[in-house]
Amino acid sequence: MPADPHSNQIEVINSDSSSSDEEEENSFFDMKFVPDLIKAVRHTLVLEEQDQTDTGVFFARKKKHVFPVHKEVQDVISAEWQRMSRKVPVEAKMEKLYPFPPESQEIWSNPPTVDAPVARLSRKTALPIDDVSALKQPMERRMETELKKLYMMTGAMLRPAVSLVSVIKALSMWIEDLVQRTREGEPREKILAALEDLRLATSFCLGAAGDLTRLSARSMASSVVARRALWLKYWFADTASKNALCRLPFEGKMLFGKALEDIISKSSGGKSTFLPQAPRRFKDPPKRQSDRYFSKKKDDFKAYRPGRETFRSSSWKTGQSGFFRGGKAKAPRSPKSQQKSQ
Structure with a gap:
């Protein structure tokens, strides 16, 4: 079946x-x-x-x-939302703090390449190009850039997150071992040495949690910029103005927030609550061969004036003016006259 x-x-x-x-x-x-x-x-x-x-x-x-939600944590999140075009974290720092096998780093750090059959769907390029230049509209290129950054930042988040899984698992095992050694009467010096290991591990966990918070806020900012570019795609304005709105600080709840209201109020003098629209420019569609033929005929009819002899160089009256003037047409030659002429 x-x-x-x-x-x-x-x-x-x-x-x-x-x-x-x-x-x-x-x-x-x-x-x-x-x-x-x-x-x-x-x-x-x-x-x-x-x-x-x-x-x-x-x-x-x-x-x-x-x-x-500690004030220090909220300040870190707000600081990331104030700068909406932050770069991906420095790779050298992430490699030193959270080293992983090369095959895992390769997948987490590099966005996936567009498959050739899908890349060929772009009408702007004749060859499959995995680059933002293959996209037509500026806001589409902005969305592609921000989504790539979002992938890379999420991959950077995996470094401290996966590290925490191993470290915290080891912490739980160390604590169980420490409890067992304490019950067995382990010397005080060894107990203190084990506690120092626990202290260092918890410090690492605290730092990794801070990196996770920072990268999470930065990932949210990239997703907000991508959504802004998506909605501004339908706004008839120049690319510089659209990019300026994409970089507005994020305050939460609304996609643009009060900063957009202030810009609209300033640009319109407080008379409007809508974004100013640039005049639309409609392009004429390319003419086909049949359209060009009928367009030429249409021009000829426009140039026609009744009674004018210069309407066409080859008028229907040409060669027949003698007939209308009453002139006699020549008679056909007889066979005898043709023989004499020979």
Whole structure:
């Protein structure tokens, strides 16, 4: 029996829509301990405890325990959103902090190349070129550039993320070993040496978490720029103005935000809330051979004036003026006259 061509697609869709119960089973941490962990973290960091209940109209609704967003962390995110055209992190720094095998670095650092059959779809180039120059519109090239940067920054995020998996796994094993050695009466000096290893590992985890936060905010900025370029594609304006709007600082919630409102108000003198539109230029379609023929005939009819002899160089009256003037036509020559002439 032939396989159903839609069976694979259905399986993929079903696998993506997993239930919350399956997510809880696949979690590395028991979710019922999350509220206690958050309370312990907030208590250790000397953070104020939020109100646990919310007085509603009919029922008292219990609030969830949430992790704090430190001011330093929020400042890092805001700083990345202020500069929307940041470059990908320096590769040398990432290689020193988070070294990985060359084959993994190659995939994470380089965006995928466009396949030749797809690259040939571009009508601007005769040969398949995997470059932004193959795209027609400036905003399409801007989207391609930002999406490539987004891929590279996400690949840079994999470095600290994958490193944290190994380091934290080792940390858990070190702690278990330290507990066992403490129970067995290990000398104090060895216990302190083991604790120093734990301290260094936790410092690495803290730095990696900071890099993850910074790269995540930068990736969000690149996605915002790509979406801005997508929507500004339909704005009739020059490319420099579109790129200027793409580089506006991101404040959250709105794609452009208050900065766009200020620009519109300044450009229109406060009289409009819409972006100014440049006049559209409609190009004439290329003429076909038949169109050129009928266009020439049309010009000839426009040049015609009744009663004018100069309408055409070869008029229908040419060669027949004697007939209309009453002139006699010559009689055909007889055979005898033809013999005499010979």
